[in-house]
Amino acid sequence: MxxxxxxxxxxxxxxxxxxxxxxxxxxxxxxxxxxxxxxxxxxxxxxxxxxxxxxxxxxYTFLPRLKELIPELDGLSSREALELIATHFLLTLKERKAMVKIMYSEYTTYPENIREVYNKFILEMRTTMAAYFEGLQRQGMLRKNISPAMTAKMFLWVLFSYFRSEEIMQSTGMKKSIMEKQVREMIDIFMSGTVNNNT
Amino acid sequence: MxxxxxxxxxxxxxxxxxxxxxxxxxxxxxxxxxxxxxxxxxxxxxxxxxxxxxxxxxxYTFLPRLKELIPELDGLSSREALELIATHFLLTLKERKAMVKIMYSEYTTYPENIREVYNKFILEMRTTMAAYFEGLQRQGMLRKNISPAMTAKMFLWVLFSYFRSEEIMQSTGMKKSIMEKQVREMIDIFMSGTVNNNT
DNA sequence: TTTTCATGTAAGCAGGCACTTACATTAGCG
DNA sequence: CGCTAATGTAAGTGCCTGCTTACATGAAAA
CATH class of the missing domain: 1.10.10.60 (Homeodomain-like)
Known part of the structure; x- marks a missing residue:
């Protein structure tokens, strides 16, 4: 049995x-x-x-593979590193799609302990990313006048919203090649900003 | 009666x-x-x-005041303009909080016509912002090698996620002064990016 | 004043829901 | 083989839900 x-x-x-x-x-x-x-x-x-x-x-375990990933980022440029992190993050979300959907839609109506799971996950992601950005800042690779915390939030917000708009809202799901291209575009804007400096 | x-x-x-x-x-x-x-x-x-x-x-009408706002942006720097847009967008969301919450949580479970309202709203916001960014690009104030569409998406994603994390998830709600400070921080990163250029 | 129309009161129906009870079946283990 | 433990069958309970029916009330319009 x-x-x-x-x-x-x-x-x-x-x-x-x-x-x-x-x-x-x-x-x-x-x-x-x-x-x-x-x-x-x-x-x-x-x-x-x-x-x-x-x-x-x-x-349920979200097993944030983010932490395990960080040591592997050493040789990479920060652009490559962020792309790798983003890709892994999106794939994790895709794998846990059903649970992500639940936490997304039931959060406000089912208050008791769904919030704990969700908040724990969000907090872990944020602090991990913030620590990473703080490291970059110490190495002089990140602007001094921005906070690692907000940087981390915005990074995750963009990725999460992208996931939601592609995976949850549309039935089609993300195609890998398109995803990689768009991740590159997003990270480019995230890193270099939108303003024209070439003058 | x-x-x-x-x-x-x-x-x-x-x-x-x-x-x-x-x-x-x-x-x-x-x-x-x-x-x-x-x-x-x-x-x-x-x-x-x-x-x-x-x-x-x-x-329900979402009356996107974004369009009406755009003429008023003429004399402003792009930084000031984006801050104004962001603030108005967040206030609109706050005013329509209940409906936003519904569309957020019921979207996947109540498919019939809630999607129409939601998609219409999102699409209108995106195209309006994309048109605005395209204008900036023509004026040489936006980098040439990024797409206005993705720029618009990311702009809205950041604001929407901020709204969600402040207003929907926490019971406290946004305080105006704090909000303005954080909007400035977000737009700074959005415009100037995260990479250190001072070398 | 009489009529009309929005609303109220009260009772209830049929179906679905989470959950229960009592008893039978099956398969592995000593 | 006989015992145990997980599962099945079947019937049902009480509650809540969306929704209905029949009749009463009261105020404004005619």
Missing amino acids: KKTDTKKRLLEATLKLISEKGYMGATTREIAQQAGVTELTLFRHFGSKEKLFKELLGS | KKTDTKKRLLEATLKLISEKGYMGATTREIAQQAGVTELTLFRHFGSKEKLFKELLGS
Whole structure:
């Protein structure tokens, strides 16, 4: 008997359906059916719909690979480094698309602990990036008169909004070649700004 | 008898409750109560919950004041102009906060015509800003090798994300003085970039 | 004054929901 | 084989939801 399997399949089904229909729109019947089990099995495992959802959130790890990535950036130019970070960030979001969608749409309506997961993720990303930018600043590669914190925020905002507009809003999804081109364009603007200096 | 009043109050109550609890979480009973009428009156006016929601969306105008604003920008430096645009944009979002919240969270779950309203709004903002940046580019005030379309997107993404993180996620809301300071910081980075050129 | 029209009161219906109870089945393990 | 533990079948409970029906009220328009 594969006890673990059932629970796992239920959690996956929950993730899928809630990301598609929202917490209130996803019924326990449908979740169970999607997982290939009876509704009763769902309740035997989790007790209630809310506990199921909380366990889904709790079981979730965003494993910010950003930190692991930073040592690899040493030999690269800051432009190359930011491109690499951006690409990895976007791919992580794409992989976790369903959960990202949930956190995005349920944040305001389902206050209890979804906020914790979300805030933790955002905060970790921000501080990691801010630390990286602070390093660049110390090396003289970043303007002295801007704050690493705001720099980090704007970097992530642009990437996240790009992800949302491409992946969540459009059904098509991002094509890799197009994505890389646009990442390059975004990072170019992010680094060099928009103002014309050639005079 | 104030026929118009009742309908208007119902629409306002719908806006408020759906923005707080989502479409599925807001009940017709509660909406009617919030509007100070009987549930029956709600159904006499709108026939069904879905029609009520659609009428809310249809009745809604985002009146993009961006277009009206553009003539006023003539004497200003591009930095001042962008700051003015940004401030107005953020204030519009704040005024329409409830509807913005709805479009944000219900977009993927309530597909039918909420997308139209949202897409129309986004598209209008983007094209207006892109046209403005194209003008700047012709005047030689914007780098030649970046696309006005992407520039416009990034500009709006940063502002929108800022709004979301300040206004929607935190309960406190934006304080005007802090907002102005941060807008200046964001536009500085947006215009001058992040890279250190002083060598 | 009589009519009309927006609203209210009250009761309820049918369906879906989360969740439960009682009992049967199946498969692996000692 | 017999025991245990996970799952299934089936029926149902109580609650809430969107929505309806029948009748009453009250104020403005005729």
